[in-house]
Amino acid sequence: GESVGLHLPTLSVQEGDNSIINCAYSNSASDYFIWYKQESGKGPQFIIDIRSNMDKRQGQRVTVLLNKTVKHLSLQIAATQPGDSAVYFCAESYTGRRALTFGSGTRLQVQP
Amino acid sequence: GAVVSQHPSWVICKSGTSVKIECRSLDFQATTMFWYRQFPKQSLMLMATSNEGSKATYEQGVEKDKFLINHASLTLSTLTVTSAHPEDSSFYICSARNPGGGEETQYFGPGTRLLVL
Numbered sequence: 001g002e003s004v005g006l007h008l009p010t011l012s013v014q015e016g017d018n019s020i021i022n023c024a025y026s027n028s029a030s031d032y033f034i035w036y037k038q039e040s041g042k043g044p045q046f047i048i049d050i051r052s053n054m055d056k057r058q059g060q061r062v063t064v065l066l067n068k069t070v071k072h073l074s075l076q077i078a079a080t081q082p083g084d085s086a087v088y089f090c091a092e093s094y095t096g097r098r099a100l101t102f103g104s105g106t107r108l109q110v111q112p
Numbered sequence: 113g114a115v116v117s118q119h120p121s122w123v124i125c126k127s128g129t130s131v132k133i134e135c136r137s138l139d140f141q142a143t144t145m146f147w148y149r150q151f152p153k154q155s156l157m158l159m160a161t162s163n164e165g166s167k168a169t170y171e172q173g174v175e176k177d178k179f180l181i182n183h184a185s186l187t188l189s190t191l192t193v194t195s196a197h198p199e200d201s202s203f204y205i206c207s208a209r210n211p212g213g214g215e216e217t218q219y220f221g222p223g224t225r226l227l228v229l
Contacts, residue, residue, distance in 0.1 A: 043205050
């Protein structure tokens with residue numbers, strides 16, 4: 001069946017460093033991907049999305065890279081700040097499916 | 113971005129009672145809303161898709177008679193956990209799709225923490 005998973009459950013970085021969070025997916029039909037940030041006790045917050053016709057998209061301090069060949073996407077956070085500490089989820093969908101399938105999540109810990 | 117609210121933010125109830133959770137899109141109309149459940153340190157699991165004016169679509173393994181969903185307007189969907197039991201204790205999160213933000217863009221509510229004693 002389809003699944004979206006993550007390589008690393010916890011990532012610890014120093015403040016100011018760049019962070020890279022990875023995500024693998026298995027459904028070759030997936031054509032839309034989103035990264036969410038979830039702080040403790042709160043709902044997921046939209047960060048950035050990308051469609052399968054692109055391989056890179058940049059936002060404010062964040063970049064998402066998509067490699068369809070190996071079914072892998074990553075979220076890069078530049079100059080990581082303590083406020084970036086949270087759990088990050090990738091999610092995917094495909095044309096015709098309105099719901100999202102979430103990955104297992106990565107906890108990002110930013111050390112001051 | 114689009115704002116989605118949930119009420120209540122947390123609820124404690126006795127086993128056997130029913131609990132209603134509301135999900136509202138505050139600044140846009142949502143023909144489709146989604147209900148997720150999240151257990152501690154786990155990911156979000158889709159429970160059902162709420163469709164305005166029609167029956168909800170439930171994911172495999174989710175009991176439709178236990179988790180009643182009503183989407184009576186373009187800005188409100190409700191989830192009622194009937195005859196709640198301790199194993200229903202979880203974090204329930206709704207999301208709404210904002211057509212103006214792209215077909216698949218979903219915005220999430222703050223979640224409702226349910227504790228069944």
